[in-house]
Amino acid sequence: MIAKVWRARLIARLLPYLLIAPTFVLVLMFTVLPAFNTVNDSFYKPARGLNAAGKSPQFVHLQNFVDILDDSHYMGQRFLRSFRNTLIFALATVFVAVPLGLLLALLLNRPQRLLGIWRFAVFYPALLPLIGAASIWSFIFSDSIGLANAVLRSFGHPGLNWLGDRNLVLLSVIIVNIWKQAGYFMIFFLAGLQNIARELYEAAALDGADRFQQFMGLTLPLLRRTLLFVSVISFTFAFQTVEQLQALGEGGPADSANLLLYLIFQNIAERRNWGYVNAMTLVLIAVVLVFTLGNFLLFERSESER
Amino acid sequence: MTALCKRTLSLCLLLSLFIGAAYAQDDIVIDFYFPSATANDAEGIFQRYADMFEEENPGISINPVFTGSYTDTRNTILTELQGGGAGPDVAVMLSIDLYSFAEEGYIVPAQTFIDGMQDGDAYVSDFFPALMRNGVDEDGNVWAIPFQRSTPILYYNADLLAEAGYDSPPTNNAELVEIAQALTTDDRHGLLVPVAGGFPIWMYQSFAIAFGHNIVDDDPTAVYFNTPEAVAAVEFVRSLGTDLGVGPAGGAAWGDTPVAFLAGQAAMIYHTTGNLTRILGGADFEVGVWYLPSGPAGEDGTGYGSPTGGGNLYIFDDGSKSQSELDAIWKWVTFLSSPAIQADWGATTGYIAANASAWQTEPLASLSMEHPQYLIARDQLQHAGKEFSSYATITIQGIINGTLESILTGESADAQAALDAAQAQIDGILADYR
Numbered sequence: 001m002i003a004k005v006w007r008a009r010l011i012a013r014l015l016p017y018l019l020i021a022p023t024f025v026l027v028l029m030f031t032v033l034p035a036f037n038t039v040n041d042s043f044y045k046p047a048r049g050l051n052a053a054g055k056s057p058q059f060v061h062l063q064n065f066v067d068i069l070d071d072s073h074y075m076g077q078r079f080l081r082s083f084r085n086t087l088i089f090a091l092a093t094v095f096v097a098v099p100l101g102l103l104l105a106l107l108l109n110r111p112q113r114l115l116g117i118w119r120f121a122v123f124y125p126a127l128l129p130l131i132g133a134a135s136i137w138s139f140i141f142s143d144s145i146g147l148a149n150a151v152l153r154s155f156g157h158p159g160l161n162w163l164g165d166r167n168l169v170l171l172s173v174i175i176v177n178i179w180k181q182a183g184y185f186m187i188f189f190l191a192g193l194q195n196i197a198r199e200l201y202e203a204a205a206l207d208g209a210d211r212f213q214q215f216m217g218l219t220l221p222l223l224r225r226t227l228l229f230v231s232v233i234s235f236t237f238a239f240q241t242v243e244q245l246q247a248l249g250e251g252g253p254a255d256s257a258n259l260l261l262y263l264i265f266q267n268i269a270e271r272r273n274w275g276y277v278n279a280m281t282l283v284l285i286a287v288v289l290v291f292t293l294g295n296f297l298l299f300e301r302s303e304s305e306r
Numbered sequence: 307m308t309a310l311c312k313r314t315l316s317l318c319l320l321l322s323l324f325i326g327a328a329y330a331q332d333d334i335v336i337d338f339y340f341p342s343a344t345a346n347d348a349e350g351i352f353q354r355y356a357d358m359f360e361e362e363n364p365g366i367s368i369n370p371v372f373t374g375s376y377t378d379t380r381n382t383i384l385t386e387l388q389g390g391g392a393g394p395d396v397a398v399m400l401s402i403d404l405y406s407f408a409e410e411g412y413i414v415p416a417q418t419f420i421d422g423m424q425d426g427d428a429y430v431s432d433f434f435p436a437l438m439r440n441g442v443d444e445d446g447n448v449w450a451i452p453f454q455r456s457t458p459i460l461y462y463n464a465d466l467l468a469e470a471g472y473d474s475p476p477t478n479n480a481e482l483v484e485i486a487q488a489l490t491t492d493d494r495h496g497l498l499v500p501v502a503g504g505f506p507i508w509m510y511q512s513f514a515i516a517f518g519h520n521i522v523d524d525d526p527t528a529v530y531f532n533t534p535e536a537v538a539a540v541e542f543v544r545s546l547g548t549d550l551g552v553g554p555a556g557g558a559a560w561g562d563t564p565v566a567f568l569a570g571q572a573a574m575i576y577h578t579t580g581n582l583t584r585i586l587g588g589a590d591f592e593v594g595v596w597y598l599p600s601g602p603a604g605e606d607g608t609g610y611g612s613p614t615g616g617g618n619l620y621i622f623d624d625g626s627k628s629q630s631e632l633d634a635i636w637k638w639v640t641f642l643s644s645p646a647i648q649a650d651w652g653a654t655t656g657y658i659a660a661n662a663s664a665w666q667t668e669p670l671a672s673l674s675m676e677h678p679q680y681l682i683a684r685d686q687l688q689h690a691g692k693e694f695s696s697y698a699t700i701t702i703q704g705i706i707n708g709t710l711e712s713i714l715t716g717e718s719a720d721a722q723a724a725l726d727a728a729q730a731q732i733d734g735i736l737a738d739y740r
Contacts, residue, residue: 048698048739054411074701074705074735078708143562144495144562144566144571145566145569145571161554163502164502164503164558166717249503250503253503253714254715255708256715256717269406270698270700271410272698272735
């Protein structure tokens with residue numbers, strides 16, 4: 001009798017662990033261990049030179065980090081430039097694609113004709129595989145045969161070298177990203193808007209608040225959580241961008257549109273660069289972590305102050 | 307576990323038994339990885355070759371695996387081998403990948419197999435010497451066998467040249483500029499050189515050679531990127547898009563170039579022979595093909611010159627393969643590089659058939675009589691230089707490409723200073739190998 005109770009208790013205590021075990025093992029194997037290895041390997045330079053495969057790596061303290069922050073070093077030059085591009089890219093996504101998603105949601109949250117088609121049209125880019133969408137854009141941006149230049153030329157403009165001009169190419173990549181993400185973000189805002197009770201607006205209207213005041217005083221505060229969520233995911237998405245660069249000029253010319261994760265991917269092939277790859281990965285993780293936490297704490301605090 | 311799950315699982319187990327049984331018939335299976343860099347149906351063609359080979363060689367079966375672009379193929383193989391996987395037995399990879407793979411100890415020299423052949427010398431000397439240059443190490447050992455090889459050539463719209471009063475293509479840079487300027491209009495470029503879009507080094511090398519000094523030689527620890535010739539070459543390429551105004555600033559993109567040529571938006575282009583079949587088939591005007599014009603080094607042949615390009619056959623072995631497996635692998639390599647297959651491959655794709663005797667073999671023999679353009683690419687090989695390859699090739703090539711792009715797009719105005727800085731970085735890397 002007592003044994004039976006004990007067994008039942010034991011099972012009850014063990015069951016939760018058993019249930020999370022599969023996930024835990026997977027996370028341990030594919031996230032925690034690689035992350036630990038990344039930290040460890042970022043302090044080493046792989047063996048270089050002839051018959052390097054047999055030699056062991058060399059412990060170099062923080063030299064890999066020093067190198068990637070050195071503008072005259074071949075990797076530092078590329079890292080610093082890609083890092084700057086990634087920040088611009090991320091900020092452009094957050095400050096353009098997110099408000100645009102909100103605007104689209106506001107427009108498409110009102111009853112109107114063909115509402116379903118409008119919503120679908122705006123959401124459609126989000127459904128396309130990124131590499132396919134970017135390939136379509138690479139045709140649009142093509143110098144001699146592209147649609148973008150055909151339009152410009154019909155207005156008498158000589159056309160722009162969208163993917164070849166070092167001052168334009170990052171903008172081209174950002175345009176594709178905004179086009180791709182705005183519709184996706186809109187879905188979240190639409191869901192958020194539909195959770196706001198209609199009576200609130202009616203009450204506000206009775207109090208004499210105009211559309212703009214309603215938006216500032218009601219919609220925006222009530223969408224705060226959605227806004228936080230969308231900003232965080234858009235920022236982290238921006239740091240995860242790889243595929244579209246493959247189709248849009250591979251980060252060139254001379255890394256003028258290269259982004260961090262793609263730069264990391266580009267440098268995995270050669271063993272001599274593995275130390276740098278690990279160091280760059282750590283920086284990438286750290287930045288995303290800081291921004292996510294910062295963003296979260298900031299919003300959380302103002303949330304609890306209210 | 308649901309019934310469906312169980313059923314699927316048992317089906318899988320059953321299937322794996324069958325697959326195991328199919329492979330257990332003592333067949334030697336050769337895993338052959340290949341990329342594709344053109345619009346050709348590579349998968350269909352290799353399946354056909356595999357079927358032919360298996361018919362001639364019972365007991366050996368070929369498993370052709372399409373592995374994407376050249377870069378994808380290299381990364382796939384590296385990932386498999388670095389992760390302790392089996393990797394391929396034979397693969398087509400860029401001819402410049404030699405030192406990356408030799409350094410890691412993944413590939414074995416073809417020289418061992420050639421030494422074991424009765425007519426090994428004849429086998430090697432049938433290949434065009436220019437195509438062997440990237441497959442041989444500094445001691446003269448052959449590592450890789452030429453397979454899908456190409457070289458840049460000049461394509462010109464013969465109708466447009468004739469309209470402007472030129473009955474022959476340019477043979478030197480001065481004529482090139484003159485004709486290009488004469489043929490440039492508001493909606494047409496006189497000359498497109500595809501140096502934009504990530505890979506300017508290949509086209510740039512043609513100019514470096516034409517100006518008198520290639521950026522590499524047989525020593526894989528030496529790079530010559532800041533010589534006066536190297537500087538003059540990059541300044542010339544830049545001027546095509548700026549002062550001379552015959553093409554877009556910064557150069558044309560790789561994929562756009564043949565499209566613009568076929569659409570009549572470019573009178574002349576530099577492009578790969580790998581596109582010859584496609585361009586000849588797609589043009590509604592007379593397509594002329596000629597050597598890349600000679601540079602200041604001279605028209606006695608020293609100023610002509612293009613790099614070679616494309617892929618070689620590599621043999622993978624970590625020392626674990628049996629002699630009979632290695633024999634089978636070498637049979638497959640010699641089959642693919644035989645005149646019969648090279649003639650077929652060259653005619654189907656436009657790649658330069660790698661051995662001299664392939665050009666006397668059908669279907670290439672008749673095709674090259676019908677379209678003499680194919681012969682130009684072959685004959686230009688006598689002036690061709692080594693394609694850029696060194697130790698740490700990928701990293702150094704990245705530095706060179708980035709530097710060229712920053713000069714060509716106007717970011718680095720002082721070409722000499724940019725090349726000096728790059729050379730210093732390159733020397734720093736190569737110091738590990740000297």
